[in-house]
Amino acid sequence: MDGSWPLMRDHVIRWSECDLYGHVNHAAYLTIFEDMRIAHWEALTGLPISPTRPGPVVAQIEAKYHRAAGFGEKVVLGSRVVSFRRTSFIHDYAMWRDGVACCTGRAICVVTRNDTGEKVPLWPDLRAAMLAEGAVAEG
Amino acid sequence: MDGSWPLMRDHVIRWSECDLYGHVNHAAYLTIFEDMRIAHWEALTGLPISPTRPGPVVAQIEAKYHRAAGFGEKVVLGSRVVSFRRTSFIHDYAMWRDGVACCTGRAICVVTRNDTGEKVPLWPDLRAAMLAEGAVAEG
Amino acid sequence: MDGSWPLMRDHVIRWSECDLYGHVNHAAYLTIFEDMRIAHWEALTGLPISPTRPGPVVAQIEAKYHRAAGFGEKVVLGSRVVSFRRTSFIHDYAMWRDGVACCTGRAICVVTRNDTGEKVPLWPDLRAAMLAEGAVAEG
Amino acid sequence: MDGSWPLMRDHVIRWSECDLYGHVNHAAYLTIFEDMRIAHWEALTGLPISPTRPGPVVAQIEAKYHRAAGFGEKVVLGSRVVSFRRTSFIHDYAMWRDGVACCTGRAICVVTRNDTGEKVPLWPDLRAAMLAEGAVAEG
Numbered sequence: 001m002d003g004s005w006p007l008m009r010d011h012v013i014r015w016s017e018c019d020l021y022g023h024v025n026h027a028a029y030l031t032i033f034e035d036m037r038i039a040h041w042e043a044l045t046g047l048p049i050s051p052t053r054p055g056p057v058v059a060q061i062e063a064k065y066h067r068a069a070g071f072g073e074k075v076v077l078g079s080r081v082v083s084f085r086r087t088s089f090i091h092d093y094a095m096w097r098d099g100v101a102c103c104t105g106r107a108i109c110v111v112t113r114n115d116t117g118e119k120v121p122l123w124p125d126l127r128a129a130m131l132a133e134g135a136v137a138e139g
Numbered sequence: 140m141d142g143s144w145p146l147m148r149d150h151v152i153r154w155s156e157c158d159l160y161g162h163v164n165h166a167a168y169l170t171i172f173e174d175m176r177i178a179h180w181e182a183l184t185g186l187p188i189s190p191t192r193p194g195p196v197v198a199q200i201e202a203k204y205h206r207a208a209g210f211g212e213k214v215v216l217g218s219r220v221v222s223f224r225r226t227s228f229i230h231d232y233a234m235w236r237d238g239v240a241c242c243t244g245r246a247i248c249v250v251t252r253n254d255t256g257e258k259v260p261l262w263p264d265l266r267a268a269m270l271a272e273g274a275v276a277e278g
Numbered sequence: 279m280d281g282s283w284p285l286m287r288d289h290v291i292r293w294s295e296c297d298l299y300g301h302v303n304h305a306a307y308l309t310i311f312e313d314m315r316i317a318h319w320e321a322l323t324g325l326p327i328s329p330t331r332p333g334p335v336v337a338q339i340e341a342k343y344h345r346a347a348g349f350g351e352k353v354v355l356g357s358r359v360v361s362f363r364r365t366s367f368i369h370d371y372a373m374w375r376d377g378v379a380c381c382t383g384r385a386i387c388v389v390t391r392n393d394t395g396e397k398v399p400l401w402p403d404l405r406a407a408m409l410a411e412g413a414v415a416e417g
Numbered sequence: 418m419d420g421s422w423p424l425m426r427d428h429v430i431r432w433s434e435c436d437l438y439g440h441v442n443h444a445a446y447l448t449i450f451e452d453m454r455i456a457h458w459e460a461l462t463g464l465p466i467s468p469t470r471p472g473p474v475v476a477q478i479e480a481k482y483h484r485a486a487g488f489g490e491k492v493v494l495g496s497r498v499v500s501f502r503r504t505s506f507i508h509d510y511a512m513w514r515d516g517v518a519c520c521t522g523r524a525i526c527v528v529t530r531n532d533t534g535e536k537v538p539l540w541p542d543l544r545a546a547m548l549a550e551g552a553v554a555e556g
Contacts, residue, residue, distance in 0.1 A: 014452055015466070016305070018297065034432055049488070057160075060204065159437070174293070188293070188349070304447065329438060335438075338481045341478050341479075343474075
């Protein structure tokens, strides 16, 4: 739980997130992080995500599974924008139990128009909001 | 579709794999690749995956989304073991449409006893099966 | 496996379909049946399902869980149109293992324009295709 | 929102719950209701759901889709035990938006030992807790 995580949220592991092994399935973490990405984006832009507005599309994602989490466990989720460039940003995610990371993730998100697939430059207010949260401008 | 992919399979994009954007959701690829990991593991070991036998646990995964795939599209899936060490292996995945990659993935899998969480060394027959498919022994 | 099932398909239970209890999750059956509904609709109409064409929307669904199915098991899926009215039809689903039903389902599907939500009367060719498969016209 | 719903919970429709049509997928409601079933069961029994304790297994479920719900919408979820017999109970679910039902569901749940599949009679405290919430004893 090192560093600053502008968005944090409590979560209780759902039945549907667990698989035969009795733990959160590796793919379920990505859906959990997706909720954080959307909530964070809406907080940064002040607008709901919508297919009719430019939004973040995941171009690349990486997840590291540090320790298993089980059904019903109380965990904390966090996300932060690490850095951004002209049309993309790096978004970090984490899930902790008792302050210890179960899973950490990093996505490269490209801001995209859903109808045309065109990349959209981060607008000044969005860049300012990211900077205010501690993100680094790299382009 | 470069190189050799010992396991390949046809797939048609399912309704349940697509999201509001009309494309395969980024997390759905991981579940599609999970099917390949399991099928490939079963082919390599000659035994079904079971919670009562050592099996591959994903310690880390990475996915790159090259182009969107849409509902009903016919795609090809592939997986290959790139390399292995004493208790782990690197597993690559890909989905192609018309020979062009939509998504590629790479997992570090640790062979684990599900009951104790203990790492299990890859046994000689398994190493031999991986070598026979072109994987590189790195430990 | 009583009666006639115009659409039948083999299926192997996926890891992602099973939950902590080690069996197919009750909701996963609905997604499996969804694949049958879509494939069956496409066979009956001769056209792919698309958000831009009228398609079947589930207005009501019922599932009965007769016996559990487990990971890796080989099962058979079936669907049939039981009857139809002016804008709707009753669609039955089943999953069998060794000829014995694990789960049966019944949906009332309304043919709907996705953009307006308007109900669309079943067209003559569609009614004829359903009749040819043994469905009963009730309106 | 007629009648009494002992368990109610706010919910915001998640991206992962919506499909290509832009609405909550019909199967996703069952997973949402599953969360209610588990939470309600835990409240009634005072114990977490666990594969090592008798728990509710869905023997039959029915869902009616009254109106579509879309991504990001704020809804309310409710569940109530309608009635119970020796080893089973009827569990009702609903999702409302602005006080109007989007989806209602009804499950017949059988209390079952997961290891043996044996049915377990509802114990006196559990029956009392259900009665206290307004459920009707039918056996």
